[in-house]
Amino acid sequence: MATVQHAVQQDAYEPSLFGTYSNKIGMWLFLASDSLTFGALLFAYSYNRIANPAWPTPFGKQSIANATVMTACLLSSSLTMVLGVLAANRGDKPWTRNWLLATMFFGAAFTVLHAMEWTRLIADKMTPSGNAWSSVPQFGGTFFTLTGMHMLHVTIGIIYLGVIALRKKFLPILFVLWLVGWLATPADNVFHLGIHVLLIGAIVSAIVLFLKPKDYDAHDVEVAGLYWHFVDLVWMFIFPLVYLMSTKV
Amino acid sequence: MHDVTATHAERKGIYFWVWAGLIFLTGVEVVLAYKRVLEPVHMLEVLLVLSVIKAALITLYFMHLNSEVRAMRWLLTISVTACFVLMWLFFFPDAWRIVHLGVK
Numbered sequence: 555m556a557t558v559q560h561a562v563q564q565d566a567y568e569p570s571l572f573g574t575y576s577n578k579i580g581m582w583l584f585l586a587s588d589s590l591t592f593g594a595l596l597f598a599y600s601y602n603r604i605a606n607p608a609w610p611t612p613f614g615k616q617s618i619a620n621a622t623v624m625t626a627c628l629l630s631s632s633l634t635m636v637l638g639v640l641a642a643n644r645g646d647k648p649w650t651r652n653w654l655l656a657t658m659f660f661g662a663a664f665t666v667l668h669a670m671e672w673t674r675l676i677a678d679k680m681t682p683s684g685n686a687w688s689s690v691p692q693f694g695g696t697f698f699t700l701t702g703m704h705m706l707h708v709t710i711g712i713i714y715l716g717v718i719a720l721r722k723k724f725l726p727i728l729f730v731l732w733l734v735g736w737l738a739t740p741a742d743n744v745f746h747l748g749i750h751v752l753l754i755g756a757i758v759s760a761i762v763l764f765l766k767p768k769d770y771d772a773h774d775v776e777v778a779g780l781y782w783h784f785v786d787l788v789w790m791f792i793f794p795l796v797y798l799m800s801t802k803v
Numbered sequence: 804m805h806d807v808t809a810t811h812a813e814r815k816g817i818y819f820w821v822w823a824g825l826i827f828l829t830g831v832e833v834v835l836a837y838k839r840v841l842e843p844v845h846m847l848e849v850l851l852v853l854s855v856i857k858a859a860l861i862t863l864y865f866m867h868l869n870s871e872v873r874a875m876r877w878l879l880t881i882s883v884t885a886c887f888v889l890m891w892l893f894f895f896p897d898a899w900r901i902v903h904l905g906v907k
Contacts (some may be wrong), residue, residue: 572875581877586883597890600847618837624831633822636865641816737862776867783865790857793829794850798836799843 581777585784588707592788595700599607602692609689612678614802617671621797624667625789628708631660635715635779639764650775654719657782660707661712668705669745672698676744703732704792706751710765713755718770718778722763728756821864828853844902 571579598763603609613621638653679686682695716724732752739746832853835841841849863869868876 557840559816572872572873574872579875582879586879590886593887593890597894600896601897602899618833622829622833626826629822629825632825632861632865633818636818638838640818642829759841776850780866786865787858787861790861791851793849794832794836794854798832798850799847801836 575773576757577773577777578780581780588784589788592703592791593702595696596791596795599696599700602690602696603795603799606690606692608688608690610690610693611683611800611801611802612675612680613797613800618797618801619758620667620671621793624664624671625793627660627664627667628786628789630793631657631664632783634709635782639772639776639779640729642772647654648761651719654715654775654778658712658719661708661715661744661782665705665708665712668701668708669762671743672701672763700792700796704785704788707788709751710755711757711782711783711785713752714778714781717759718774720768721770725756728759729750732756817864821860825857825860829858 570576579723599647606783615686634653634656638650638657641649680697681695684691685694687693713728716728732749735749735752736746832850835849837845840846868879
């Protein structure tokens with residue numbers, strides 16, 4: 555019987571695109587496409603803002619102080635994230651985990667402060683189709699879409715970092731957070747429904763962690779960092795356009 | 804000899820400086836907006852310029868785009884910028900008309 559002989563070559567594969575690993579290029583491409591999503595939302599917001607002279611300016615001292623602290627939280631989370639990447643590059647696993655947990659803490663603080671801001675605005679009769687300050691219905695729609703999309707990205711980022719930092723140990727924490735959040739929020743609160751993002755995140759994370767278990771390395775930390783910094787970058791445009799351009803003096 | 808520890812320490816220092824710069828620029832934005840130093844249209848221009856500077860700092864230093872291969876750096880920058888220019892081309896004529904002629 556004839557045997558087919560395959561020639562074995564050491565360099566059978568082409569070198570990777572741009573001389574880096576594929577996960578990183580994939581993340582950069584995703585971020586490029588995601589920047590267009592946020593770009594479209596920001597252009598939509600700005601267009602409506604300019605087209606409506608009676609655009610409401612509901613953000614007083616408290617809201618601006620709150621949003622400034624939120625910005626500081628995100629910027630600080632980017633610093634801890636980049637320190638985590640440095641720790642991962644030198645193979646320091648305990649400090650990589652510590653910096654990632656610090657990043658998650660700042661991200662969670664941002665989300666909680668943002669949720670409080672939303673709750674305050676909703677209590678002031680602001681909805682996606684109307685508000686108490688003016689006859690411009692687009693304000694609520696564009697505000698909730700833009701900031702909601704960003705809040706979703708931050709939440710996904712926290713779950714992503716949790717998976718990288720704690721792997722399977724993060725799953726029970728996530729399930730408990732979802733359950734506590736769901737039971738603690740009143741049934742008429744928007745976050746009573748929104749908290750299910752954590753449940754979906756826990757299920758997706760469980761599928762990934764059980765079907766493809768691995769010890770996440772420095773490359774994975776760096777790719778997660780790219781996503782996190784992007785979320786920070788987007789907020790650098792949302793904060794001035796949405797909050798600072800609508801201040802109430 | 805290349806001293807890895809020294810390089811890490813130097814890079815760490817840069818990250819703290821970038822973070823401090825970003826916090827400072829955020830403070831400038833808040834003061835400008837809250838004191839209403841400029842007219843809304845000029846304010847928008849100034850805030851957008853500051854935001855672009857902040858975004859560039861984050862991309863170049865925190866996301867390490869400045870240490871990527873030159874081809875990747877330029878491909879990403881040019882493609883994303885081109886898409887934003889296309890969006891701006893749709894937005895600009897209306898925005899210009901509204902700012903200079905008012906809304907009817």
